[in-house]
Amino acid sequence: MGETLIFEKSKRGRRACFLTKHRVEGRRLRKLIPERYLRRKALSLPQLSEPDLVRHFTRLSQENMGVDSHFYPLGSCTMKYNPKINESLAALPGFSGLHPYQDQDTIQGTLHLLYQTARLLQEISGMSKVALQPSAGAHGELTSLLMMKSFYEVKKEVRDRVLVPDSAHGTNPASSHLANFQVITVKSNNVGEIDLRDLSHKMSPRAVCLMITVPNTLGLFEREILKVSQIVHRHGGFLYLDGANLNAFLGITRPADFGVDIMHFNLHKTFSTPHGGGGPGSGPVGASDELSSYLPLPLVGKNKDGYYLDHDRPKSIGRMRSFYGNIAVILKAYCYIRTLGRESLREVSESAVLNANYLKEKLKKYYQLPFDRTCMHEFVLSAKDKKEKGVRALDIAKRLLDLGFHPPTIYFPLIVEEALMIEPTETESKETLDSFISAMIQIAREIEDEPSLVREAPHKMPVGRLDEVRAAREPKFTFFNKET
Amino acid sequence: MGETLIFEKSKRGRRACFLTKHRVEGRRLRKLIPERYLRRKALSLPQLSEPDLVRHFTRLSQENMGVDSHFYPLGSCTMKYNPKINESLAALPGFSGLHPYQDQDTIQGTLHLLYQTARLLQEISGMSKVALQPSAGAHGELTSLLMMKSFYEVKKEVRDRVLVPDSAHGTNPASSHLANFQVITVKSNNVGEIDLRDLSHKMSPRAVCLMITVPNTLGLFEREILKVSQIVHRHGGFLYLDGANLNAFLGITRPADFGVDIMHFNLHKTFSTPHGGGGPGSGPVGASDELSSYLPLPLVGKNKDGYYLDHDRPKSIGRMRSFYGNIAVILKAYCYIRTLGRESLREVSESAVLNANYLKEKLKKYYQLPFDRTCMHEFVLSAKDKKEKGVRALDIAKRLLDLGFHPPTIYFPLIVEEALMIEPTETESKETLDSFISAMIQIAREIEDEPSLVREAPHKMPVGRLDEVRAAREPKFTFFNKET
Amino acid sequence: MAIPYIPHTREDRREMLKEIGVKSVEELLEPIPQKVRLTRYLDIPPQISEIELAHLMRKLSQENAGTDEYTCFLGGGAYDHFVPGVVDHLASRSEFYTSYTPYQPEASQGILQVFYEYQSLICNLFQMEVSNASLYDGATALAEAIVMAHGITQRKKVLVARTVHPEFREVITTYTKAIGMHLIEIGYKDGVTDLQELEDNIDDETSCVVIQSPNFLGYMEDVRELEKITHRFGSLYVVCVDPVSLGLITPPGEFNADIAVAEGQALGNPIYFGGECLGIFTTKREFLRKMPGRLIGETSDKQGRRGFVLTLQTREQHIRRERATSNICTNQALNTLRAAIYLSCLSEEGLREVAGLCLENSHYLMERVKKIPGFSLPFSSSFFKEFVVKCPRPPKEINKILLENEIIGGLDLGRFYPELNNSLLFCTTERRTKKEIDELIVILEDVKWARP
């Protein structure tokens, strides 16, 4: 049974926290501030004792799957294990208590870490310079697109188009649109890679860039990446890398080495920082020499007096957010990279690739594999053939819940019908993978023998399958019926 | 399905933690220490990756009820809410990083807190002096008994008996035995209090003390406490208070005021520190002037140079443990007392009493109430009459699990047949109590209508009812079959 | 040293490779062209152990000196408000922080309900009709608001008060330049937006008017007058507020804001160098389908049990792609969780207390500082927890002296407002005590003669 809403638990007069004995009210209040500035409508925040407050959120947490309790092969999202020590270290009061406008001398520890993290990312990617501000991958995309826009504006070239593969993540076209570019979709070919013909056809002097994902969202490395890069560069455009899948090739190849001019990282994916139920993330941008002067303000610089925030970068596109980025995420990524170090970063990717291929091989006998090739860190199955039995990818996902697994990403990438996108990550053991395989096989059997069991799943969760259509048709977003 | 044992997850070659690259082995090792001191039999500690380690203990935690997630009316144990801020503050590195043998000047913060906590407990109890060392209630009992033993040895009085009411907690006689006293059981009368006649009869110049619990384990205040005290004192004995039930009368009455000479506190009960799955607790001892010089070594003293550990107490019984006590528990208790303060400590007890009486009144229509009187912070029901339906207290307890409640204490106190000892504590809201009442009523109905449902409970836990007899008959205490 | 985060033994690897049918992981990397392969180690430092890492990070954290050690009078958009202990404890439940966007609602009712509660709390606090489940920070929320206003009005001109946070203005400049919007800044008078200047600039080409109240300088804007002017021209009224102030101060819904945004850090998040932000975004129901960001809605399962789901996803990038209302995907969910716990913990009375203490502290400081010879108050408008002080010496020097006394002084305004280059913006949250303020005053009284 679900937990009631916190508002439904509220009772006038309860309190979970007291700050002071004295209240600023009435005349005393109006002596400080004129009445017209004051709130009229009383607040209706929930009133609970601290024990009930704690029980509420504790119980809610228990109605939630996380990596710490469940295998979570949510493709494209890299739900790997998040090292605990990094949580503890990032929470040190020396870091968490800093004000962003403090004197430079009092923030050297943090600036050092920011500077060094940028350097590590530069070496990992081969990019010339990295800016850490963007708050997530999509934010990094927008930053990059605005940088390229500025670049061509300075060069006085009119370029108003962005090429995006049909397999790309939705943020790619969305960011392009936000940067006021026209989105041109490039097709995938029958082996799941970019169709070079279509690319050649669509690439033009009006195109700012191709936004590529490597490995792409099918989990496939673009084998013709050098040709892709040639085509793009030949037209004076940039090769932009959506770095969400960096987990696949750390220390094996570097974006700069296969022609990338500019890219974003997803620290919360590749570098193992918690996803926090949807964020915060961090989406640093790395750029080539040519583009790096356009990186957003400020960057961390270093001179004889120590580290400083460099605002003096005239070509910069300007600020992309207030202050300097999602610092805790950055610090955790730093800790992670240092813990792996030179020797072992590559092993992360090797193991991620091993795990994905192992799952793929074991599952392809039971589920359709649209592109039967060696995959990188993830792969995509299709449930298209299960439709005969009235079962869809969604049903399989729900049934997995009953068996104790978070489901893969479904219905993405769009180019695979009834897609199930599986990313095991390198932190999962063979035993866990094997138990997932068993579950998937069981479901495949159930689809044959008792499809309604799958169709009506989940059966063992706090709620049954939720009516998403109703949610959209009769939208209710708050406990208070203020919306009408 | 239960979590497998960590040993069953182990695989040679996995690691969750690395400390160094270099291993001290072979010749290097033998240069440091002769071979004959070295371990021969290899260790077989489990080998897991950090992700699997974390998942193991996270999942185990999810198979456990705690106060933060469940109502936990475990009588006598005072399972109240444990304030979160106290956890955070007690974990400050300035406290947790101290070595017990550090120079006095570097530990003043902690000594201050210990000194002040003892003072607070003195005022709350009316005792002259409090020692904080004992690690739990039972340890405090033993400490107190040894103090009285020393006292009479010094006085050269031969006293070798301890009087213990039949309703007393098991630790009382056990501690008495450990202190080498003979235990004399004093009967309860038909209103659930100490039988004064029996007491008078058994109290003698050979008795060191009466170990009394107030309110007693039936949750009843000994109305004749002053007479009890008179009888004990008349024979030159001491009145010892088992302070486990202090939660019932904070700020309402003080042990010293009703004749107590010596007592222990249960900080982990009364003063809201977590019980940690069975500990650590803390069982400070408070003593009257007459007895306080016998308190264990060392106490925290204060002079012009600040606080210090006073070892110079010649009459002391000596040390009861290494170092100075379960400090974190003491610090949390201090925080708790300060947060309530002069104004509100009494309210704790008033609300605890209110909650218990409310539950008692609402439940007595459905369950036998052997002593139908105003109770204090807890009360005891009897399931004796449910036996007709083949249902025992144990069955009711198990059925409560299905309904989402931790059961009350059962089969204690021993003087009530099929006892169910219910202590709601003051931190529970009326809504929670009402839902518990509903559950208890539902079970009462089930006993009438469908007793097997109750008898075979629990039905919804990770395991069904466990075979405790088998556990004792074929004892297996370790994963390794070394025991045979 | 192997890696604690990768479970594979040699045996595991061998078995898995065998099942896949390859000899080595190397074979699996075959799709990566040889030409682009790295043939050396990355040039990054060698692996360190947890013990070494912990040592390093502790040392670096000690090279900082922040609000945990010093008394802080610095505000300007990031605040050291008190965070109750329960917030940390509950937000660090790993079921929350190791999960991700709740695409599978049946496995995510916990976090979905938290978001729903968050939306409800924010709607109530702001008196607005809808709130999303967070954007990156206050600045990007403001930028998204302007983009959204553009989408609604199809107008290109934006009037932005100069009293809006300077960094927020920089961000909206970056964001809106791309879509060819035209930003005009409206100056201030006595610390608040110059109404006349606004009237002079507004017209029916104006997409929206953007203000902040309490504004960056701490003063209360005349939000009702501004509303009238704005709506007279069919422009949208975009307002940025301090959520903590709403415990006492008029919420944007009460003065007919069309879009109200805020930086939510102060609601239960550590100050963290400005790095634990959360963009609060609210609007009117009529603009629902133009809104950026994730929305959680109530629904039920077949048995009629209530549940929560991501809804109106057709606005979002993963469905609508280039026609989405925004590109946001990962948001600031964990900070949202903290805000929800914070608001539920404080409740209405607690929030009133916080706001009341801020107000009292700032006015006490103001009364004391204005009496110190050499210091003066350039503006006389009403303020909340921040206000401007004109100083007898360069602010930089004053702050240096304060720092030596373990006080983090006010914000040197010259950085953002050249005309206020001799002024400090002082801030007092509820955490400041009278004693701390008195200590500040004692030093300021001597500051004229002190060595820098």
Add this chain to the structure above:
Amino acid sequence: MAIPYIPHTREDRREMLKEIGVKSVEELLEPIPQKVRLTRYLDIPPQISEIELAHLMRKLSQENAGTDEYTCFLGGGAYDHFVPGVVDHLASRSEFYTSYTPYQPEASQGILQVFYEYQSLICNLFQMEVSNASLYDGATALAEAIVMAHGITQRKKVLVARTVHPEFREVITTYTKAIGMHLIEIGYKDGVTDLQELEDNIDDETSCVVIQSPNFLGYMEDVRELEKITHRFGSLYVVCVDPVSLGLITPPGEFNADIAVAEGQALGNPIYFGGECLGIFTTKREFLRKMPGRLIGETSDKQGRRGFVLTLQTREQHIRRERATSNICTNQALNTLRAAIYLSCLSEEGLREVAGLCLENSHYLMERVKKIPGFSLPFSSSFFKEFVVKCPRPPKEINKILLENEIIGGLDLGRFYPELNNSLLFCTTERRTKKEIDELIVILEDVKWARP
């Protein structure tokens, strides 16, 4: 100010009183004789808010200076071993720490399994047959061991090595005096127990021989020789060990100890002023039913599913009362949990690494310190992580100088061993680095001339 931990509103109270049928809570207090009622407030300080409490406690924590700030060479039974980050995170899962003794196994499988795993880990580490689920600390575990030996042998004489931790010896004195046991201390030679003196004192009245190895002075006892002497007289062999040392050093099961105990703090618990202890207690299976403390056993439910329960409870006070094997009830469960996580996290290799580093560090320090003129090594026996150094100045003065250099020096042994009153007991855990040891040496080299 009301109380955040009590939920009742006035309304609640009214309704509840009505249901009970009384007018006021006062009426419920009626059983408490008027005569003993308090008619005033307790004389304790007034209520403070969380914000004030946090401020106060932070301030007090800063009045301490411990191993988090200074480099520590102090041991003697409490150690600053490294605690991996996972231990804190997992042990602070509230399902664990807000539960209590698992009387209801079906609702407590989590903690019961942890205890079972703990017992297994300890048995394997110690090579003993049974382990309970903890006693209070090492000292009381040792005292209980002697009480148990008494119960088994019915003899009253106990021989205790003087190299056993002095505080442990104090505790066993307190515990055993009551039951009329007779303790004789056996001296040491070259830092280890004098075998001859033991032979001279042992007889068939001897209940047990009690030793510690590595002993309090850091040296390795001749555990096998001691065993022979002890068992020759039918006495029980009671041994106290350093659990961390067992990564490399002979475990008690390998030399036929009858009861082996230890202080378990070092296994994943913070040093905490000696206040996060845990008494490890192990014995042979034949003594099972004489054993104190809680035991967890494996069993199953009707469906054959494995489960864990408290077992052999008939030894315990709540069933056996005065005939129980011990009075212990609340134990150190949470510290046990931490130890289980710690050992599982380090595993065998990790524990070997810890032990190896301790050994290397201590020997490196020994090599360096013995070369400093004026310092010398009074004993030549083998040692693990601690050893004794004779100093050219009063240890108190040396430690003072070290403290000024942010080093917590060794233990001044004069406190416990008057004959060693010019000696320091130095300790190096795996956390000490070569650099830190070198820094210590530099200061010691100058110590002769330094001002105190």
